[in-house]
Amino acid sequence: MLERFPLALATFKGGMRDRLLLGLCVISLILLCTMPLFGTFSMRDVTGAATTYSLSAVSAIGVLLVILIGAALIPRDIQSRTIYSIATLPVSRTRYLLEKYLGLALLLVCSLGVLGFLNLAGIWFIAAGHPPDKPLLWGNYLVYLFFDLEKLLVLSSVLVFFSAFATSSFLPMVLTLAVYAVGLTTEKVKLFIETAAGAKHVAPALREAVQVIYYLFPNLSAFDFKVQMIYALPVDPKVLLFTFLYGIGYIVIMLSLAAAAFSRRDFV
Amino acid sequence: MKRLLCLVVGLLLLVPSLLSLTALRKAAPPPERLGVKPSFEATYFTSLEYRYLLSELLFYDAVFYYGSMLERPKERPDYWMIAKYIDSATRLNAYNIDAYYFGQAVLTWDAGMAKDMNVILERGAQRRTWDFYLPFFLGFNYAYFLQDYQKAAHYMELSAKLNPRMTFLPNYVGRLYYEANKTEQAIQYLKVIYEGTFNQAVRKGLLMRISALESIQFLEGAVQKFEKQTGHPPAELNELVRAGILKKLPPDPYGGTFYYDRSDGRIKTTSKMALQGAEQ
Numbered sequence: 001m002l003e004r005f006p007l008a009l010a011t012f013k014g015g016m017r018d019r020l021l022l023g024l025c026v027i028s029l030i031l032l033c034t035m036p037l038f039g040t041f042s043m044r045d046v047t048g049a050a051t052t053y054s055l056s057a058v059s060a061i062g063v064l065l066v067i068l069i070g071a072a073l074i075p076r077d078i079q080s081r082t083i084y085s086i087a088t089l090p091v092s093r094t095r096y097l098l099e100k101y102l103g104l105a106l107l108l109v110c111s112l113g114v115l116g117f118l119n120l121a122g123i124w125f126i127a128a129g130h131p132p133d134k135p136l137l138w139g140n141y142l143v144y145l146f147f148d149l150e151k152l153l154v155l156s157s158v159l160v161f162f163s164a165f166a167t168s169s170f171l172p173m174v175l176t177l178a179v180y181a182v183g184l185t186t187e188k189v190k191l192f193i194e195t196a197a198g199a200k201h202v203a204p205a206l207r208e209a210v211q212v213i214y215y216l217f218p219n220l221s222a223f224d225f226k227v228q229m230i231y232a233l234p235v236d237p238k239v240l241l242f243t244f245l246y247g248i249g250y251i252v253i254m255l256s257l258a259a260a261a262f263s264r265r266d267f268v
Numbered sequence: 269m270k271r272l273l274c275l276v277v278g279l280l281l282l283v284p285s286l287l288s289l290t291a292l293r294k295a296a297p298p299p300e301r302l303g304v305k306p307s308f309e310a311t312y313f314t315s316l317e318y319r320y321l322l323s324e325l326l327f328y329d330a331v332f333y334y335g336s337m338l339e340r341p342k343e344r345p346d347y348w349m350i351a352k353y354i355d356s357a358t359r360l361n362a363y364n365i366d367a368y369y370f371g372q373a374v375l376t377w378d379a380g381m382a383k384d385m386n387v388i389l390e391r392g393a394q395r396r397t398w399d400f401y402l403p404f405f406l407g408f409n410y411a412y413f414l415q416d417y418q419k420a421a422h423y424m425e426l427s428a429k430l431n432p433r434m435t436f437l438p439n440y441v442g443r444l445y446y447e448a449n450k451t452e453q454a455i456q457y458l459k460v461i462y463e464g465t466f467n468q469a470v471r472k473g474l475l476m477r478i479s480a481l482e483s484i485q486f487l488e489g490a491v492q493k494f495e496k497q498t499g500h501p502p503a504e505l506n507e508l509v510r511a512g513i514l515k516k517l518p519p520d521p522y523g524g525t526f527y528y529d530r531s532d533g534r535i536k537t538t539s540k541m542a543l544q545g546a547e548q
Binding site: 038040041042043044045046048049052053055056059060130133134180181184185188189220221224226227230231233 | 312313314316317318320321323324328331332361363364365366369370373396398399464465466467470
């Protein structure tokens, strides 16, 4: 099936040639070895502490993957002038952009799959040795991993959007990192200013600005299901459905805007 | 040859400076190592998706600091800063049982902050609705430190409902209503905490307190025996030895000396069952 998307396949293979999975296996092994160490400092909840550490590490590695691999995808083609030879192929610019995104998404799926599987083994091992007060819900782990992947895909779509304008990988990298930080803070700030204390301390103009930022930037906090996994908390299916749809919607909008900008771009 | 020379120069710079730096940092007083914690708001808004990890790290900082202070019994730990760390850790992650556990083990006993700790615990009990420990802690604090037996019984009942295996709790609740013997309450409570924690530094501290309280309970029994025999309380604990009730007075594991306080008829110790400098 992937043969129908040669550029996506090439992007995926390019990532593999960078020995991405080998590096990930090394990182996963380090993570597995340090997990029990982090947990041993806990007073009561060894599994909870180790799981907190490992899930945070998986999320951080995922963001690094998007930034480090994704930022160079399109600007590298432009800088090395590969884009000219691609332009001679019977492939539209939109298709080129979407296949690049698809290639990156495939890389992320594989990477997170490997990382997630090894991490799951580590958590299972620790939970067997130190059973938590509340037995872990393994379905919640899948929920966490799935939505962490969706968060990375949203971030990748933002990256592709910025890459559609940029000539070097630096600008998309910095801007995506900024969106990542804003995306994880905007909900907290919005909720704060909506409290009585927040309303008292924040100027009305700033409150309006926060509302605009909240709806403009992706709300990445919504994709965070770590706490549900760590403490075996119930997950509301409605929340899952709306988060999933929200993510897909944001990706579609970002890629549409990126395609529109990239189609109008002058490479000469 | 040049490369080798550069490597040697680099190593000559690195190794002695690293060793000196390690020694200097080790010599720094523990409060300096704990550092000044930024406000909760700053921590919360900048924690991105790592607030749960940050919560664990804040707890670890506080527990390592406390562990290092156990090695320096003559110095008073900065309990106020520990309380700030525990408060932030539990606000960043209201499910972080480690932080509640540590705060309860240290802040109530050593720092006399039972009221502040109850505010933190009540916040936690609202989230960890399955956990019997938090209402148990609340119940104990209300009974032992704040003498509010009504609230204590309420939380102990809640705790007993959440963990029916703790068969002593219903009796304990009953005793609370009648303001039962406080030393026994304390020993039972500490034994539950001791069994539930894995951290060796905290276990060491708990064992010390259990041992001190058991000695007090033992002396209370001896005083009662003395009163039965003579019809009056002893002027001092050595009278129990002279009367042949005790062979000798038990030692205080905190390094103090037990004494009989005639004003309230209670056994006390000069160490106040805390690391030196700590307030009761």
